[in-house]
Amino acid sequence: MNKNTENMIVAHGGGPTAVINSSLHGVVEEARKCQIKGIYGAINGIEGVLNNNFYDLNRLTSQELKLLSRTPASAIGSCRRKIGNDDVKIILNNLIENNVRYFFYNGGNDSMDTCSKIAAQAEMINYDLRVVGIPKTIDNDLYNTDHCPGYGSAARYIAVSTGELLCDVRSLPIHISILEVMGRNAGWLAAAASLANNSGNMLIYLPEIVFNKEKFLEDVKCARRRTDGLVIVVSEGIKDSKGKLIGDTGIKDGFGHTVPGGAADVLARMISSNFDFKVRTEKPGLLGRASISLQSKIDAREAYDVGVQAVRYAINGGTGKMISIVRECNKPYSYSLKTVPLDSVAEREKKFPLEWINENGTSVSNEFTEYCTPLIGDDLPKYLVL
């Protein structure tokens, strides 16, 4: 890094999305326009800053930048690392030593916490550092933003996949498929299954509602009275009345959160040991956040725009904020961007609204359909149903 010029660092935190690279694209293009000289990506998120491991993003040609927006996951890597007070000091030392004046962190609520700590430390030691958060998460669980870049594409993936699955289970008699959908504590992504362009037979279970085995078996029994197959969509984060995960991998992530997984298999065993129904599970997992072919166009545009806006805000003197999306109109969909304090986003989770879940706890309301439809981009493909 050239220490004689004012430098900029962008980093990615947490799980990648199908459009996190679009935000990176936006950051780099705007930083070039604003004539920031040194434009660097921290390799593997905050770990890259801690270890002085950077990639010179000025090396990218305009053709490579375009390719970046169609590249899955995070091109500069990411990490899950909870930073302590000592880390914050090392980070600041490294930023000062490299004459870094702009720091952009693209991530979720944990990353906004990291961002907030860095901004506070810079202010405390009176170092002029512009720290701006860029929202991102397929979970859509950030406060103070209408929705999060990354969610629209992951939601499109789930909606399209559910529609295809409904066609498949209808093809073969006596067939139940349980689709396990990512989402630690919030059901936004699983709820997107309801958008599937298909009049199929479906039950949706979100982590906001306590999972009850007896009720579940009753739901399945009723739903199986219809003969056109059944898709059960289950959020990996569903929990019992004691708050215990139904599917628990036994693993903890870098922030100490338990990693969920396997809920669909647990539910399948419940069904097969109580009924004579043929049941199987599908768990696309990471494929759902990495799919470029099902990237939502509006999501990719918004992701690019929040990247651009983060740079503009910092160049104009702003710091300590996250870029947030404001929904201006639903039909036709339009949005604007504003800034919100990092502290109002950090370490909080915006759950799926209980009032958007039906009384039986197995489907979601039209309010959600109206909320989510514009975010998934182009109309879903239509199928022939005989």
Place this chain on the structure above:
Amino acid sequence: MNKNTENMIVAHGGGPTAVINSSLHGVVEEARKCQIKGIYGAINGIEGVLNNNFYDLNRLTSQELKLLSRTPASAIGSCRRKIGNDDVKIILNNLIENNVRYFFYNGGNDSMDTCSKIAAQAEMINYDLRVVGIPKTIDNDLYNTDHCPGYGSAARYIAVSTGELLCDVRSLPIHISILEVMGRNAGWLAAAASLANNSGNMLIYLPEIVFNKEKFLEDVKCARRRTDGLVIVVSEGIKDSKGKLIGDTGIKDGFGHTVPGGAADVLARMISSNFDFKVRTEKPGLLGRASISLQSKIDAREAYDVGVQAVRYAINGGTGKMISIVRECNKPYSYSLKTVPLDSVAEREKKFPLEWINENGTSVSNEFTEYCTPLIGDDLPKYLVL
């Protein structure tokens, strides 16, 4: 069904593919051209014939036929039913009663067996019935055809998904993902992961090679010396030295075959109980055969063509055969169609060639790349790798 006209029935057997409806499209269009009056689809395969449950395909508009080719799974349904001698008699009775003169069965090796029995019975009782098999299976395990319609699209899905997964596991440090791929006894589909447009770190396990736990753990240990993540692709059908499935759902299908599933989770437990590596599993399952967005164009065209050819062959007096694909040239890819005896395909499985598997049993050769590349259609998307 109008019994005063010569009628035609088309039926689907076994698991659907992303292009089985394209074959149906081909059959219907060609039957109309050939002025077959009654064009019917048996609902849920041979069960529809047994129960006289048919859909009048003449009802479909040309716009609906186009939509059919972009509709996932089987629009007229399918089944998994082993037919006995009594069934064959009922089938023939129903066909005769409805004045059905053409019977097309689109399926895999089990369906060709059904087809063969119907053809034999018709001949025995001297009923002029033209019985033609249309090949289909994502497993690509049919004898006497270069490859099977349905395989190219499923292979494209696996190749694209693996490429996206390689990007994802590279994004976060210490990350292993195990991708479980369909395929009861043949590794053709899992092998398609090797086409992933990515220089990533990958191990592939096919059912043709006996799975050995100790060797597997050694493979993983060696592969993890590289720092860019690891994708382990495992065919759901891998078995130990005693022929026991590593992942066994405990379910048997209509043909008495054990249904595999869960191999990836078993392998993940092996890794996590022996190493300190972070490991997770993805099992797209049915999504891999239902994905229309990753349909291979060449696969869709071939599927349409075998449907057309089946009708032409029958109209010209042919019976008792399956349409088969002959690869004429690899670059540029071209193919022709011929017919092969149903008996030469029925109840046999074409395994992945052992000579196309490398010595360590964890990757496949360039011969496979050359074989498979034309089948998956358009070039795979390119990604930016920094």
